[in-house]
Amino acid sequence: MKQSEYADRIAATDSSMLAELFIASSDPKNISFAGGYPDQTLFPAQALQDSFTKAIQAxxxxxxxxxxxxxxxxxxxxxxxxxxxxxxxxxxxxxxxxxxxxxxxxxxxxxxxxxxxxxxxxxxxxxxxxxxxxxxxxxxxxxxxxxxxxxxxxxxxxxxxxxxxxxxxxxxxxxxxxxxxxxxxxxxxxxxxxxxxxxxxxxxxxxxxxxxxxxxxxxxxxxxxxxxxxxxxxxxxxxxxxxxxxxxxxxxxxxxxxxxxxxxxxxxxxxxxxxxxxxxxxxxxxxNSIDDHINRMKPIYAAKRDAMINALHEYLPATVTFTKPDGGFFLWLQAPQNVNLLKFLKEILMPEANIVYVPGQPQFATSISMNTARLNFSNVPLEKIEPAVKRMAELLNKYL
Incomplete structure (x- = not known):
């Protein structure tokens, strides 16, 4: 079907970047700092299964x-x-x-x-x-x-x-x-x-x-x-x-x-x-106590956040700044204005290191921002965060 046959509003809802990032984040060969996924090892799978069974049986x-x-x-x-x-x-x-x-x-x-x-x-x-x-x-x-x-x-x-x-x-x-x-x-x-x-x-x-x-x-x-x-x-x-x-x-x-x-x-x-x-x-x-479940997750996520912050402190060039969140799943990178982090991601980081993040541009409604990126720490195994950040920083230093 020709796109001209779609409703006019479809032209305003380009989700190609989201789809591309989802595929890259789900690829097992990649280390993904992209998708905002929870750590799947923390899902209370058995308790949820039991709850479905009990609800249906009851x-x-x-x-x-x-x-x-x-x-x-x-x-x-x-x-x-x-x-x-x-x-x-x-x-x-x-x-x-x-x-x-x-x-x-x-x-x-x-x-x-x-x-x-x-x-x-x-x-x-x-x-x-x-x-x-x-x-x-x-x-x-x-x-x-x-x-x-x-x-x-x-x-x-x-x-x-x-x-x-x-x-x-x-x-x-x-x-x-x-x-x-x-x-x-x-x-x-x-x-x-x-x-x-x-x-x-x-x-x-x-x-x-x-x-x-x-x-x-x-x-x-x-x-x-x-x-x-x-x-x-x-x-x-x-x-x-x-x-x-x-x-x-x-x-x-x-x-x-x-x-x-x-x-x-x-x-x-x-x-x-x-x-x-x-x-x-x-x-x-x-x-079940969902608060107990949350309290079990928080130190695990906090350790991942700290590992990412410490690695960024150690390896990133001083011209690249980043936020230090008190919670959540993300932090934000900002490189010098002349640095294109979307181009760096597509042409260097993914092909050479199989590392993925979300470039800043699709996270602005109207502004242009090519020198920013979002990093997610929640779904990466703790032991992989430091070496992945180190490798990303090495390539970024060369790119700068």
Whole structure:
């Protein structure tokens, strides 16, 4: 079929880079610092298998039948309790929508708020999967630069002041905890100010927080939502990083009227999430301590983070800088402006060393950034991190 026969919006949703990186990350001959995969040796496989078996054998109400698009009430009740425990935000089951991973949650929220050319604020850089989802709706992007303590709130306020009415920012997408791709964490004062700006300038905030539980140093910070007084923050989380991405379970916590609208959009997309999976997850959460599981993972991920940071300190040229995250899965490289890290990846690093990372360019909505890259440490065996970073640095030194 000719591409000219596709819908016009397809031209705005080029996912070739994502597909190429997924294939390269999955190739066993490569050492992948690319995909944001959890360490598969940490999946509680047996406990999950047992939970599926028990849920099916118990014949939980409606497990074989259609259910509420928001998800089964027992799991929503568990998620509401967990949301309160994790964020100190009171939550009812009417404020929870279960989605097929965080990715569907992002897409549904974008569909709810964005018309063609609607103003959408994003961090620069940001999660490239979100950019891919947003592009479907053809928004007008407002890129907000990142500082060492998160997005530049003063710059955002300038944009809000200068773009009013139909041209205003309608939705702001933020990853406040160990941001993907930079690992940067938004400060408390900026979280509070962002919630204030949403009230003052009449926009909504998509607070995407899949890494919040994976803090390895420092203290937990209050969510942006905890400063929200009038239902402008839609909080998104997922079990992909803390349990298993194969479950494809995420959720949105938001005001009941927003959840009702989002549930209608979800129903039109897939009717409901797979009920057997959701009941199995409810069984798992009732019979196991997910916090104990998370606490077992954190020192393992922290050791990998430290190994990567130490190796980068030792081997990288001084002209290449990098972030030092307090949690999450990623850190961010920045080379001198004249260095093309996409070209280095494709022409040197992959062919000569079978090492893969994500170049910075696809992680910007509109800007050009050829001298940056995201490194993932979560899914590489600990013993392979130091020699792989050393080899990458050797080749980069020659390239510079």
């Amino acid at each position: 014949g939980a109400p409606g497990i074989y039948q259609y259910t509420d698009a928001k998800g089964p009430i027992d799991l929503r009740s568990i998620l509401a309790q967990r949301h309160l425990a994790r964020t100190n935000v009171q939550t009812s089951t009417d404020e929870i929508l279960i989605t097929q991973g965080g990715q569907q949650a992002i897409d549904l929220i974008a569909r709810l708020f964005l018309n063609k050319h609607s103003g959408l604020g994003v961090e620069a850089p940001t999660y490239m999967g979100a950019i891919s989802a947003f592009n479907t709706y053809e928004p007008t992007y407002f890129e907000i630069p990142l500082e060492t303590d998160g997005l530049d709130v003063a710059y955002l306020e300038q944009q809000l002041k200068s773009h009013r009415g139909a041209n205003r920012i309608r939705l702001m997408y933020v990853i406040p905890d160990f941001q993907n791709p930079t690992g940067v964490t938004l400060s408390v004062l900026k979280r509070q100010r962002l919630a204030q700006l949403a009230r003052e300038y009449d926009f909504y905030i998509l607070e995407d927080s899949p890494y919040r539980d994976l803090r390895y140093s420092g203290e937990d910070l209050p969510t942006i939502q905890s400063f929200d007084t009038d239902g402008r923050v839609l909080y998104v989380s997922s079990f992909s990083k803390i349990l298993s991405p194969g479950l494809r379970v995420g959720y949105i916590q938001a005001a009941p009227e927003l959840i009702t609208e989002l549930a209608g959009l979800k129903s039109s997309a897939d009717v409901q999430s797979p009920n057997m999976t959701l009941e199995a997850l409810a069984t798992f959460l009732n019979e």
